[in-house]
Each structure stands twice: as C-alpha cells, then as structure tokens.
Amino acid sequence: MTAPHVLIVDDDPALLQALPETLRLRMNGVTVDTADSAAAALERITARDYDAIVTDIRMPGMDGLTLLAEILGRRPDTPTLMITGHGEEDLAVRALRGGAYDFIQKPIDRDQFVASLHRAIAAHALNRLVKERQLALERCAIELEKIAEKLGREEARVLIVDDDPALLQALPETLRLRMNGVTVDTADSAAAALERITARDYDAIVTDIRMPGMDGLTLLAEILGRRPDTPTLMITGHGEYDLALRSLRGGAYDFIQKPIDRDRFVASLHRAIEAHALNRREKDRRSALGRCVSELELIVVKLGREGGASHE
Numbered sequence: 001m002t003a004p005h006v007l008i009v010d011d012d013p014a015l016l017q018a019l020p021e022t023l024r025l026r027m028n029g030v031t032v033d034t035a036d037s038a039a040a041a042l043e044r045i046t047a048r049d050y051d052a053i054v055t056d057i058r059m060p061g062m063d064g065l066t067l068l069a070e071i072l073g074r075r076p077d078t079p080t081l082m083i084t085g086h087g088e089e090d091l092a093v094r095a096l097r098g099g100a101y102d103f104i105q106k107p108i109d110r111d112q113f114v115a116s117l118h119r120a121i122a123a124h125a126l127n128r129l130v131k132e133r134q135l136a137l138e139r140c141a142i143e144l145e146k147i148a149e150k151l152g153r154e155e156a157r158v159l160i161v162d163d164d165p166a167l168l169q170a171l172p173e174t175l176r177l178r179m180n181g182v183t184v185d186t187a188d189s190a191a192a193a194l195e196r197i198t199a200r201d202y203d204a205i206v207t208d209i210r211m212p213g214m215d216g217l218t219l220l221a222e223i224l225g226r227r228p229d230t231p232t233l234m235i236t237g238h239g240e241y242d243l244a245l246r247s248l249r250g251g252a253y254d255f256i257q258k259p260i261d262r263d264r265f266v267a268s269l270h271r272a273i274e275a276h277a278l279n280r281r282e283k284d285r286r287s288a289l290g291r292c293v294s295e296l297e298l299i300v301v302k303l304g305r306e307g308g309a310s311h312e
Contacts, residue, residue, distance in 0.1 A: 004121045005048070009041040009055035009067065010034075010083065019054065019108070026114045029238035038070075040061035045074055051121040054104070056083040057091050063092075065098055072099045077127055079120035084107070140292035155181045156273045157200070161207035161219065162186075162235065163192040169298065171260075178266045190214035190222075197227055204272040206256070208235040209243050217243075217250060224251045229279055231272035235260070 004027070013036070020032035033050075035041035038059060045053070053071060057064035064082055068085045071080050079101035092103040101123070102116045156179070160171050165188070167289050172184035185202075187193035190211060197205070205223060209216035216234055223232050229251035236244045244255040253275070254268045 004033060004051040005031045005033070006117065006121070007033045007041060007044055007050045007053045007158065009038065009053065009059075009064075011036055011056065011059045015056070015083075020112075022110050022114065023117070025109070027118065028081045038064070038067040041067060041291075042070055042074075045078075049075060050078055051124050052070060052101075052117055053078055053080045054083065054117065055080060057088070057095065058085065065094060066097065068098050068100055077131075078123065079124050081113075081116060081120060095190065100299070134240065136292065156203040156277075157183045157185070158273070159185045159187060159193060159196055159205045159267065161188075161190065161205065161211075161216075163188055163211045167208070167235075171265075174262050175269070178262070179270065181277065185228055190216070190219040193219060194222055194226075197223060197230075201227060202230055203276050204253075204269055205232045206235065206269065207229055209247065210237065217247060220247060220250050220252055229276065229283075231276050233265075233268060233272060 006023065008223060009188060010019075016034045016036060020034060023030050023032050033044055035044055038055075040059060041055065044050075055064045055067055062070075063143065067084065068080055080099070082092070082100045082103045083106060084095070085102050085106050088105075092105070094189040095103050101120045104113050104116060134238050158175065160168060162168050162171075168188060169188045172186060174183050175182050185196055186194055190207075190213060193205075196202075206259075207216045207219055210221075214222075220232055221236065223230060232251070234244070234247040234255045235258060236247070236254045236255050237258050239255075244257070247255050253272045255270065256265050267304075
C-alpha cells in the first residue's frame with residue numbers, strides 16, 4: 001500500500017498536535033495534514049484527495065456535520081471519521097446517517113482511533129482499485145467495440161504487379177467497376193512492387209508469375225518475408241499447372257489463369273481481402289485483450305496487496 005495521507009480537522013491546538021503524533025508513531029509512513037477550521041479543511045480537500053479525514057463535530061463557524069456534507073459533495077469516496085464528545089450518542093448517530101465512516105468518542109482511545117483509521121484507509125484504497133478495475137473493463141469494452149465496428153468499413157487497397165501495360169490498365173478498371181470503394185495501385189516490375197510494399201500494407205496483392213528480372217515466385221517469397229499476412233494471388237499462363245502448384249506451395253492465396261475470367265478473379269480477390277481484414281481485426285482484438293489482461297492483472301495484484309494490508 002502507498003503511504004497514506006490523512007487530514008485532521010479540529011479547533012483544539014492540543015488535539016491537532018497530539019493526534020498526528022499518535023499516527024506517526026503507530027502507522028508506518030503516514031503523512032498527516034491539519035486544519036484548525038472547516039474552512040481551512042475545505043481548501044486542503046479541494047487541493048488534494050486524502051485517504052481519510054478526521055474531524056471534530058463541534059467547531060465554531062462551520063461545524064463537523066456541515067463539513068461532512070461538503071466532503072461528501074466534493075470527495076464522496078473519502079472516508080470521514082467524526083470526533084464526538086463523551087455521551088453525544090445523538091451526534092454520533094447523525095454523523096453515521098450523514099455518511100460518516102465511523103465516529104471516535106472523547107476522551108480518545110488511541111488504539112481504537114488508530115484501528116478505525118487504518119480500516120478506513122484500507123477501505124478507501126480497495127474502493128479506488130475496484131473503480132480502476134471497472135474503468136479498465138469499460139476501456140476494454142469500448143476498444144473491442146471499435147474494432148468490431150471497423151469490420152467491413154475500411155476501403156480496401158490492392159496492388160497489381162505485371163509487366164504487361166494492357167493488363168495493368170484492364171485489371172484496375174475491372175476492380176473499380178465491380179468492387180465498391182477499392183483503391184488500386186500498380187507496379188510494372190517486382191522491384192517497383194517491393195518499393196510500394198515497403199511503403200504500405202496492402203489488403204491483397206495480385207502479381208504475374210512470368211516477369212523479366214525478378215519473377216513472381218521470387219516476389220512472392222519477398223512479400224511473405226515483409227508482409228506475411230497479405231494474401232497474394234498469382235497470375236499464371238494457360239496450362240501452367242506446375243507453376244500454379246509451386247505458387248500455392250510457396251504461400252500464395254490463390255492463382256488466376258490467363259485468359260483471366262473477370263468474375264472468378266473478382267470473387268477470389270474479394271475473398272482474399274475479406275480474409276486479410278478478418279485476420280487483421282482478430283490480431284487487433286487479441287492485442288487489445290492482451291493489454292486489458294495486463295492492466296487487470298496489475299489491478300488484481302494491487303487489490304491483493306491492499307487486501308493483505310487491511311488485515312495486518
């Protein structure tokens with residue numbers, strides 16, 4: 001548990017000296033602030049969040065019960081202990097009904113005072129950690145909802161790689177006509193494709209196998225090394241089943257034979273883009289859950305420490 005910070009409010013100078021000294025002797029690491037009036041106490045309460053507040057009920061000006069109401073309005077989670085005179089049971093009851101954590105009777109029993117204050121501080125710490133846990137769960141839920149909402153809403157981006165200028169014009173036009181919202185980039189060589197792939201993450205890549213210089217199979221290996229989650233469709237010549245098999249075994253998502261059947265091409269590319277989007281969202285979801293679990297584990301550890309401290 002972090003070192004507790006306590007505020008003691010009383011118009012009696014002797015008590016304002018004696019109670020902090022008692023706490024420093026009997027509670028390790030406690031920091032005690034004092035205020036000689038309710039007005040001074042409110043200034044301190046406005047400036048910082050205390051782990052517990054101790055206040056006399058009978059004070060000139062604003063009394064302790066009125067101060068209690070102010071504390072509950074400004075710092076509703078801060079436990080407040082009320083000091084009552086001997087035999088003032090009616091004030092004690094009014095204090096408890098008004099939201100006080102406990103009451104301490106004068107003459108003050110030091111052991112009872114310290115024990116009650118210790119319970120109040122532990123309860124405040126546990127309440128704070130429970131709220132942190134609730135906030136963490138809410139953040140997790142919001143993050144996961146945002147990830148779910150993103151499914152299908154993002155515009156797909158495709159790269160087509162071919163050394164044939166006619167195909168580099170025809171395929172993007174086909175996609176723009178048949179797939180809503182798709183953005184198509186082109187590259188006329190594997191080297192140009194690698195520059196684009198390095199610069200951005202595509203939803204799918206379509207590449208011819210037979211190209212001068214670096215061929216499609218070598219490009220496929222480079223894609224898998226740099227962007228292993230990006231599905232790649234290979235364009236093969238008619239009857240080149242050996243190349244089609246090599247591309248699939250090499251990690252291609254699918255192959256498209258020339259002459260290209262536009263319907264089959266669009267359907268295969270659509271499946272590839274969907275698979276990539278789902279895979280990315282699943283990774284985002286796992287990453288978000290991992291962060292949530294880590295945050296909650298830290299809070300659970302804190303709860304265990306606070307719970308252990310409350311029984312010491």
